[in-house]
Amino acid sequence: MKNSLLLGAIAVTGMVAGAATADTLQEVKDRGVLNCGISTGLVGFASQNANGDWQGFDVAICQAVAAAIFGDANAVEYNPVTNQVRFEILNSGEIDMLSRNTTWTFSRDVDLKLDFLGVNYYDGQGFLIPTELGVSSAKELDGAKVCIQKGTTTELNVADFFRVNNIEYEPVPISTASEAQQAYLAGTCQVYTTDASGLAATRASFEDPSAHVILPEIISKEPLGPLVRHGDDDWGDVVRWSLNALIAAEELGITSANVDDLAAAPTDNPEINRLLGTEGTLGEMLGLPADWGVNVIKANGNYGEIFEKFIGENTPIGLARGLNAQWTDGGLLYAPPFR
Amino acid sequence: MSTLSEPPKQSFHMGMLLNDTRYRGYTFQFIALLALVALFGWMVSNAVANLAALGQDINFGFLSDQAGYDINQQIIPYESTDTHMRAAFVGVLNTLLVAVLGCILATIVGVVVGVLRLSNNWLIARLMSVYVEIFRNVPVLIWILIVFNVMANALPSPSTFRGDDATASMLLGAFAFTNSGVYLPLPLWLEGSIVVVGVFVVSLIAIWALRRYARHLLYSEGRVIPTLPIGLALFVVPTLLAFFIMGRPIALEYPEMGRFNFQNGIQVRGSFIALWLALSLYTGAFIAENVRGAIQAVSKGQTEAAASLGLRPGRIMSLVVLPQALRVMIPPNISQYLNLTKNSSLAAAVGYMDITGTLGGVTLNQTGRSFEAILLLMAFYLAISLAISGIMNLYNNSVKLKER
Ligand SMILES: N[C@@H](CCC(=O)N[C@@H](CS)C(=O)NCC(=O)O)C(=O)O
Numbered sequence: 001m002k003n004s005l006l007l008g009a010i011a012v013t014g015m016v017a018g019a020a021t022a023d024t025l026q027e028v029k030d031r032g033v034l035n036c037g038i039s040t041g042l043v044g045f046a047s048q049n050a051n052g053d054w055q056g057f058d059v060a061i062c063q064a065v066a067a068a069i070f071g072d073a074n075a076v077e078y079n080p081v082t083n084q085v086r087f088e089i090l091n092s093g094e095i096d097m098l099s100r101n102t103t104w105t106f107s108r109d110v111d112l113k114l115d116f117l118g119v120n121y122y123d124g125q126g127f128l129i130p131t132e133l134g135v136s137s138a139k140e141l142d143g144a145k146v147c148i149q150k151g152t153t154t155e156l157n158v159a160d161f162f163r164v165n166n167i168e169y170e171p172v173p174i175s176t177a178s179e180a181q182q183a184y185l186a187g188t189c190q191v192y193t194t195d196a197s198g199l200a201a202t203r204a205s206f207e208d209p210s211a212h213v214i215l216p217e218i219i220s221k222e223p224l225g226p227l228v229r230h231g232d233d234d235w236g237d238v239v240r241w242s243l244n245a246l247i248a249a250e251e252l253g254i255t256s257a258n259v260d261d262l263a264a265a266p267t268d269n270p271e272i273n274r275l276l277g278t279e280g281t282l283g284e285m286l287g288l289p290a291d292w293g294v295n296v297i298k299a300n301g302n303y304g305e306i307f308e309k310f311i312g313e314n315t316p317i318g319l320a321r322g323l324n325a326q327w328t329d330g331g332l333l334y335a336p337p338f339r
Numbered sequence: 340m341s342t343l344s345e346p347p348k349q350s351f352h353m354g355m356l357l358n359d360t361r362y363r364g365y366t367f368q369f370i371a372l373l374a375l376v377a378l379f380g381w382m383v384s385n386a387v388a389n390l391a392a393l394g395q396d397i398n399f400g401f402l403s404d405q406a407g408y409d410i411n412q413q414i415i416p417y418e419s420t421d422t423h424m425r426a427a428f429v430g431v432l433n434t435l436l437v438a439v440l441g442c443i444l445a446t447i448v449g450v451v452v453g454v455l456r457l458s459n460n461w462l463i464a465r466l467m468s469v470y471v472e473i474f475r476n477v478p479v480l481i482w483i484l485i486v487f488n489v490m491a492n493a494l495p496s497p498s499t500f501r502g503d504d505a506t507a508s509m510l511l512g513a514f515a516f517t518n519s520g521v522y523l524p525l526p527l528w529l530e531g532s533i534v535v536v537g538v539f540v541v542s543l544i545a546i547w548a549l550r551r552y553a554r555h556l557l558y559s560e561g562r563v564i565p566t567l568p569i570g571l572a573l574f575v576v577p578t579l580l581a582f583f584i585m586g587r588p589i590a591l592e593y594p595e596m597g598r599f600n601f602q603n604g605i606q607v608r609g610s611f612i613a614l615w616l617a618l619s620l621y622t623g624a625f626i627a628e629n630v631r632g633a634i635q636a637v638s639k640g641q642t643e644a645a646a647s648l649g650l651r652p653g654r655i656m657s658l659v660v661l662p663q664a665l666r667v668m669i670p671p672n673i674s675q676y677l678n679l680t681k682n683s684s685l686a687a688a689v690g691y692m693d694i695t696g697t698l699g700g701v702t703l704n705q706t707g708r709s710f711e712a713i714l715l716l717m718a719f720y721l722a723i724s725l726a727i728s729g730i731m732n733l734y735n736n737s738v739k740l741k742e743r
Binding site for chain 1: 419496499597609687696
């Protein structure tokens with residue numbers, strides 16, 4: 001709301017000077033803590049536990065980067081940001097990176113001057129609706145009120161979908177996921193639409209999840225991943241390869257349980273050795289300690305472990321790996337080689 | 340001889356800019372002006388430089404790009420394929436709608452409460468004070484959220500109106516109060532309705548003429564004729580006659596429950612109601628204070644003189660006190676109207692798509708053109724505010740005491 005105006009004004013009148021040219025990695029090191037932007041609260045992706053500590057699938061990326069830099073996954077200052085202000089806050093230099101269900105799109109990458117550093121969840125937009133309404137396809141939604149989060153790809157996709165299918169709907173614009181849940185449960189909108197992973201997380205937090213269905217239509221591609229602002233490629237590399245380390249670790253069979261053993265001495269797999277720093281100088285090239293890879297994996301485990309811990313099939317959210325399986329298992333996850 | 344009495348003619352020299360009190364004021368004002376211009380220049384160049392550092396420029400071209408998003412409340416037709424410019428315009432109209440209706444309701448509330456606050460009835464006067472204090476002292480954003488949340492939680496959801504075991508039902512079969520908005524019947528103007536409307540307009544003119552005539556009689560002969568019953572009859576009878584003679588050309592389209600929501604009829608969205616009521620009640624409290632102050636500013640002697648002429652209290656208020664109070668209360672009320680209009684930008688809190696929600700919200704977010712969008716918003720609110728105060732000043736000039 002007003003925030004975004006204020007931030008816009010501040011961002012352009014003063015504080016961005018230098019943000020684009022600065023050595024972010026050095027700044028973070030000097031500060032001793034990583035400023036990471038996360039969502040305002042979405043079970044499984046970013047939520048606070050009983051102790052008030054942030055945790056989740058998106059939070060784990062912040063922790064992996066902090067671990068890579070400091071060897072301490074807790075050296076993170078979390079900044080919950082709404083969809084509407086996230087890019088301005090990132091561009092203003094207030095946060096070093098953003099990891100919050102953010103879709104990589106052309107215009108964000110090119111026009112908003114952001115650098116997306118990979119994909120930590122391949123998603124698509126879906127619709128959540130009470131079972132009692134007896135709707136089985138999104139094409140039956142003619143005349144429904146649809147809760148949509150502002151400042152998202154969601155609001156654009158949904159406009160396209162209904163226009164192309166020639167059906168009427170009424171958008172109910174909402175700021176945060178929790179407000180959207182309230183409005184949906186109160187019945188002020190009949191349908192809630194966002195990324196399918198977000199819908200699964202939302203549904204899991206309902207008292208009676210079985211009273212709500214996610215419709216079969218997935219109307220968009222939503223590759224979600226961490227991002228930084230344009231202009232500091234070295235910093236982008238740190239975040240990109242921290243994410244890749246998580247993905248490669250799963251592929252290479254490195255887990256939080258065996259990482260210490262594997263890192264104790266060079267193994268006979270050179271890629272594992274390079275990733276864990278027992279061979280080569282990859283860490284040095286990034287400006288990080290040699291054991292950065294070990295620390296990244298120790299933070300929350302490899303990609304697969306993080307997935308299972310926060311959003312996998314054994315959690316209330318119950319997401320299957322699907323597209324997010326390793327390429328060796330028929331998924332899309334494919335970390336470039338560590339060499 | 341004249342040379343003796345004339346002061347020696349001084350020629351102007353630079354030092355006088357500082358030493359001479361006639362010029363010193365101008366000198367400092369000029370310096371302050373330069374400093375101000377320099378400050379703004381610095382801010383603008385800084386902004387441009389910072390945007391350039393981010394690889395961005397200042398460019399309003401995005402306004403003609405396709406907006407790509409939908410807007411729920413649209414006074415003019417709008418599609419997601421229209422431009423950002425048109426989306427902004429839809430927002431402007433939504434801002435104006437809530438501002439105009441808000442000013443009207445706030446004025447009604449303010450005048451009624453302001454007058455009642457001076458009532459001799461202890462209970463009514465106290466109740467009105469309580470209203471004024473509560474509304475003035477809680478921020479308007481909180482009021483907007485309160486009204487919105489009370490509506491969302493106290494009223495039934497549209498789904499409870501559906502099916503055979505519906506737990507909620509429509510009022511008189513014509514009005515539906517749901518937690519996402521209120522649905523009203525929509526008048527349908529069938530063939531011949533123009534005649535009915537014409538007759539109605541003519542009877543309004545007749546009422547106006549009647550009142551003029553009554554005033555004339557009062558001033559010239561001191562006679563009072565009962566305008567109210569005649570006026571009421573003029574208001575209702577000819578229009579009703581025309582309505583039936585023309586074969587009831589005005590019908591009502593009632594809201595009906597569709598698969599998800601009410602369809603047909605007029606939908607007044609919860610976001611609009613929350614914003615409108617909260618702004619009106621909040622600003623109404625301030626206007627009430629202006630009204631009370633203005634009434635109290637009219638000298639007591641006026642009331643007493645009117646009473647001694649035999650005027651009844653209602654007439655004293657409407658004929659003697661209020662017309663004089665009007666002059667006093669217009670200037671402060673102008674600023675209340677301005678406040679209301681500017682406060683309507685809090686619409687985003689409840690998802691009302693005003694100009695801040697369209698241009699300053701979705702457009703800004705989706706295009707990343709925050710600098711341009713905010714400049715345009717500032718220009719819009721500035722223009723609106725100047726227009727309102729311009730119009731109100733004209734009105735003020737027309738009613739203020741004519742001094743000759
Ligand atoms: N991926 C889309 C949508 C992002 C979005 O709306 N995410 C939701 C849930 S999937 C969210 O982050 N909600 C938490 C919040 O509002 O802070 C985008 O990047 O525009």
